[in-house]
Amino acid sequence: xxxxxxxxxxxxxxxxxxxxxxxxxxxxxxxxxxxxxxxxxxxxxxxxxxxxxxxxxxxxxxxxxxxxxxxxxxxxxxxxxxxxxxxxxxxxxxxxxxxxxxxxxxxxxxxxxxxxxxxxxxxxxxxxxxxxxxxxxxxxxxxxxxxxxxxxxxxxxxxxxxxxxxxxxxxxxxxxxxxxxxxxxxxxxxxxxxxxxxxxxxxxxxxxxxxxxxxxxxxxxxxxxxxxxxxxxxxxxxxxxxxxxxxxxxxxxxxxxxxxxxxxxxxxxxxxxxxxxxxxxxxxxxxxxxxxxxxxxxxxxxxxxxxxxxxxxx
Amino acid sequence: xxxxxxxxxxxxxxxxxxxxxxxxxxxxxxxxxxxxxxxxxxxxxxxxxxxxxxxxxxxxxxxxxxxxxxxxxxxxxxxxxxxxxxxxxxxxxxxxxxxxxxxxxxxxxxxxxxxxxxxxxxxxxxxxxxxxxxxxxxxxxxxxxxxxxxxxxxxxxxxxxxxxxxxxxxxxxxxxxxxxxxxxxxxxxxxxxxxxxxxxxxxxxxxxxxxxxxxxxxxxxxxxxxxxxxxxxxxxxxxxxxxxxxxxxxxx
Numbered sequence: 001x002x003x004x005x006x007x008x009x010x011x012x013x014x015x016x017x018x019x020x021x022x023x024x025x026x027x028x029x030x031x032x033x034x035x036x037x038x039x040x041x042x043x044x045x046x047x048x049x050x051x052x053x054x055x056x057x058x059x060x061x062x063x064x065x066x067x068x069x070x071x072x073x074x075x076x077x078x079x080x081x082x083x084x085x086x087x088x089x090x091x092x093x094x095x096x097x098x099x100x101x102x103x104x105x106x107x108x109x110x111x112x113x114x115x116x117x118x119x120x121x122x123x124x125x126x127x128x129x130x131x132x133x134x135x136x137x138x139x140x141x142x143x144x145x146x147x148x149x150x151x152x153x154x155x156x157x158x159x160x161x162x163x164x165x166x167x168x169x170x171x172x173x174x175x176x177x178x179x180x181x182x183x184x185x186x187x188x189x190x191x192x193x194x195x196x197x198x199x200x201x202x203x204x205x206x207x208x209x210x211x212x213x214x215x216x217x218x219x220x221x222x223x224x225x226x227x228x229x230x231x232x233x234x235x236x237x238x239x240x241x242x243x244x245x246x247x248x249x250x251x252x253x254x255x256x257x258x259x260x261x262x263x264x265x266x267x268x269x270x271x272x273x274x275x276x277x278x279x280x281x282x283x284x285x286x287x288x289x290x291x292x293x294x295x296x297x298x299x300x301x302x303x304x305x306x307x308x309x310x311x312x313x314x
Numbered sequence: 315x316x317x318x319x320x321x322x323x324x325x326x327x328x329x330x331x332x333x334x335x336x337x338x339x340x341x342x343x344x345x346x347x348x349x350x351x352x353x354x355x356x357x358x359x360x361x362x363x364x365x366x367x368x369x370x371x372x373x374x375x376x377x378x379x380x381x382x383x384x385x386x387x388x389x390x391x392x393x394x395x396x397x398x399x400x401x402x403x404x405x406x407x408x409x410x411x412x413x414x415x416x417x418x419x420x421x422x423x424x425x426x427x428x429x430x431x432x433x434x435x436x437x438x439x440x441x442x443x444x445x446x447x448x449x450x451x452x453x454x455x456x457x458x459x460x461x462x463x464x465x466x467x468x469x470x471x472x473x474x475x476x477x478x479x480x481x482x483x484x485x486x487x488x489x490x491x492x493x494x495x496x497x498x499x500x501x502x503x504x505x506x507x508x509x510x511x512x513x514x515x516x517x518x519x520x521x522x523x524x525x526x527x528x529x530x531x532x533x534x535x536x537x538x539x540x541x542x543x544x545x546x547x548x549x550x551x552x553x554x555x556x557x558x559x560x561x562x563x564x565x566x
Contacts, residue, residue, distance in 0.1 A: 040457060040458035138360070163484060163485045164484045
């Protein structure tokens with residue numbers, strides 16, 4: 001069964017009629033961990049705000065747990081949890097007071113649903129008398145997640161929960177999400193981190209209010225159409241400049257310790273690798289290595305975003 | 315770039331320490347950064363990066379230890395340090411309710427550039443970033459990634475010796491993140507020393523050398539390649555994970 005459906009959902013802002021969400025349609029299955037992946041300005045937050053009924057759509061429709069986001073907002077509000085990207089708890093209330101407040105608002109008690117938050121809450125409990133405004137980023141994030149869960153929602157919306165969070169804490173956060181998913185909570189999470197996309201059941205890659213691609217992460221990677229190579233040399237900046245000038249290059253960019261370069265598909269990889277290597281060496285680079293690479297979500301996103309950008313300019 | 319050690323020293327820290335009561339936020343930091351180097355300053359949230367960076371920028375006095383920034387003493391010459399560095403962070407960079415051009419002019423004025431120089435710099439920045447049609451728009455109307463590229467250009471407007479970047483690419487998309495790093499590479503090629511913090515481990519790979527802080531101390535410092543060998547790790551992500559998970563300090 002579908003927990004969430006969007007049907008040509010649209011949001012337009014201001015006098016300039018900026019289209020933040022442009023006829024977006026997709027569905028999220030019950031119990032699914034679904035990722036909205038895209039940069040700032042892609043429309044992720046507007047989608048979250050419409051699905052949580054705090055913002056009205058300008059076109060299209062959407063349902064959460066079968067309820068319409070416009071007509072049945074009361075039912076939706078009592079059954080979903082929402083953790084906004086911006087810290088939105090009461091800074092003058094303590095950890096404990098915030099949690100009690102949110103439980104009371106939803107006609108429940110912390111004790112009643114404590115099982116759901118125990119793993120997370122024990123990490124911040126030693127500081128429960130501290131005011132929320134005085135907490136570090138990591139602690140605020142944990143408290144916000146507890147508050148979003150305390151009424152035992154069936155659908156959880158998390159808007160960029162890991163932005164600005166270090167890699168170790170990010171891993172821990174995703175471990176928590178896996179445990180929540182195991183309890184059959186549907187989770188929609190947005191992130192600008194492409195490595196987190198691989199941890200979702202399905203993802204939608206978004207840019208400029210549109211969905212570029214939607215599928216399981218491994219299928220998105222498999223559908224990458226070009227031939228991708230990883231290249232290394234003694235000087236990264238010179239390497240990048242040269243790869244951009246190579247006549248067969250479709251796209252090239254830094255990728256960790258390597259540069260990635262996309263060439264046309266259907267070529268003989270060994271021949272093309274050797275040709276590229278000798279071309280780079282003739283350009284003065286040393287210690288050149290060229291090898292075929294497996295595209296990941298970041299490669300796919302970069303390709304889709306570049307193609308999308310080119311289409312917009314045309 | 316491969317013979318960094320032959321270059322002039324831009325930042326030299328010797329046992330640099332900051333205490334808040336019993337709490338040692340930065341514990342005996344010793345390192346050197348060379349001119350034109352891209353130096354990555356990594357650590358988990360709460361490891362002490364911001365404390366260290368505030369000292370290096372002349373904004374906070376150390377409890378003990380010594381350091382020179384662009385040749386200036388960190389205790390006695392903080393004003394000279396401020397004139398010779400640039401700084402940008404994710405949180406503070408530009409004035410949202412000024413236009414693109416107004417921000418450039420404002421910072422140019424703060425740094426004492428002549429009207430002629432400001433005009434010349436404005437045109438160069440607008441052209442380099444392709445902001446011709448946005449020049450008179452409020453900064454608040456720009457996408458995050460554009461803001462960050464503009465903030466970086468403004469931070470090096472006065473041709474500082476060193477630019478400090480505190481998580482400049484947080485939340486920025488993969489394409490714009492790379493364009494941002496192109497700007498960093500260009501600045502470093504021109505001799506600006508770049509001191510940068512990031513939570514993206516692929517960006518750690520773009521640095522000449524990186525240090526990793528754990529519980530207030532620098533636990534590792536080398537090139538990305540050497541660190542991966544030292545920790546027998548496949549990626550910088552692994553190196554970071556191996557070091558940072560040993561942390562005992564709770565991120566408060």
